[in-house]
Amino acid sequence: MGSLRLAATLLLLGSPALAQSYGVGRTPSQDEIRALDISISPTGEELPMGRGTAKEGATLFQQKGCAGCHGKAGAGAMAPELQSNKGQDLPVWERGRGKSGWMILPLTAPYATIVWDYINRGMPLGKEGSLKPDEVYALTAYLLFVNKVIPEDQVLDKESLPKIKMPIGDDYGRLPDWKHGTPRLQGYNH
């Protein structure tokens, strides 16, 4: 038995698939990581320095062409609506759905960081990535203000943005743990 176990150990050590280090690549520098790191977490730890208010955002919304696709105050045009015109007393999932069926991002996002991340990555269409951090903070503030999430004079920066309490609160589905070889939803065999 002892020699059999020894043989098995040797086989494991000799197997190239186990515990092998290829030793390729190198560790990137903090600056290299920083330059690529545009994914903003709910804690906002990756947010850059900068600041903006709704008033500045209102001007930028016209200047940067946002209004051209989303409508003058974020509604009534081709692109998804950004402002709800439904009653404040309705549940978020109801007043947060635009006429086109799209969810209104600055109203239904569970974290304000998502609004910042979305604008920073994806807008304006055709000039993505061209907005400066101050402009993204200001546009985020404007869209949160028109949806009555924050007051008009609130300054948004990397400290205040992640602290905003979004109206959806906890009212959204969390994802279950994914496990190999199991149905996507327990009890739903389809």
Add this chain to the structure above:
Amino acid sequence: MTSCAEWTGVLLSTLLKECGLKSSAKWFVAEGAEEVKGASSMPIAKAMDDCIIAYGMNGEAVRPQNGYPLRLMVPGFEGIFHTKWLRRIKIVDRYYMNYNDYGHLEKSEKEAALAFQIGPKSVITKPSGGQQLPGKGFYEISGLAWSGGGAIKSVEVSTDGGKKWNRAEIKATPQRMAHTRFGYGWNWDGNETEILSRCTDEIGQVQPTREQVAKYWNVPFDRSYRVPGLDNSVMPWKIARDGSVTNGLA
């Protein structure tokens, strides 16, 4: 829309082990290099299971429109997670709720659970919508089946609108999360009917009818019913007496 190709690459788990993955890693964010740098959060368990960083597709370099030079393949997950023009993978300890993730936001936890893995699905490709049967007689009904849960185990075909189900022939060894071709010999008597297929995968998931899905979710069923998640319901093709084949749901 569905597609299936042979992908060649390096297991993501190999790369992550090489980087010294920590036990606090719970999620990863994959980001593409296109204009919006679309990003998706995915569970680290999937990364360590079977994801690959692909450089080859069907025996050649991944083409630009398919994600050259590198594309993340996430077998069995919805297409949007298969990140093209992969620019970065970020290992994190929480769900990041970035760009693409927000698009998957659902009110109910149960509906949110359908967002990653696709359910068992099959479709008859011949005869199917827009095709024409020249007349009564023998035909081989042929189609494709696949599942995000694993390999296809069996496929059944009905030629009488779902009253009787017959075992179809699987044409080659079914591969996990890959298209599997099936066939079923059928003698059409020239009368109007509906043909359908349904599949079962290796973990026992069965492709449902739209009515079955509505029943599970406890929603009254009508023609406008929308199947939650990617629609993996049974697809009926209607065959008219003149041999024309049309969408049975229309």
